[in-house]
Amino acid sequence: MGWLILLFAGLFEIGFTTAMKTSDGLTRPLPSLAFLICAVASFFLLFRSLDYLPLGTAYAVWTGIGAVGTVLVGIFLYDEPAGLLRMFFLSLLIASIVGLKFVSSQ
Numbered sequence: 385m386g387w388l389i390l391l392f393a394g395l396f397e398i399g400f401t402t403a404m405k406t407s408d409g410l411t412r413p414l415p416s417l418a419f420l421i422c423a424v425a426s427f428f429l430l431f432r433s434l435d436y437l438p439l440g441t442a443y444a445v446w447t448g449i450g451a452v453g454t455v456l457v458g459i460f461l462y463d464e465p466a467g468l469l470r471m472f473f474l475s476l477l478i479a480s481i482v483g484l485k486f487v488s489s490q
Contacts, residue, residue: 386436387485393429394449396422401454405462426450441488448481 399422407415426446433442455474458464 386433386442389429390433390437390442390445391449393426393433394446394453396426396429397446397450398453398457400426401450402457402461437488441484445481445484448477448484452477452481 400419403415403419403422404410406412407419410416410419430442430446433446437445452474455464455470459466
């Protein structure tokens, strides 16, 4: 259950970073509201996941999901570069997230 909660926390993190980009410094009302809702939901779910998972593992996976997802949003929505080395290091990050899941005792 903790891993599922953490997954959703990470997805909301992707939502708040994307909304942050589109809010123009929190000057556009709808993206700013989306940022606030996603940020609150993300942190709330992260807190809930701590009922099941160790703090260090949960935080590392949460930030990893957010980082990977935000990079992919940048690539697919904002035409950011997807060079070979960038994709290699993104793959390492994904492998680290999966590795943390497998070595976690919960």
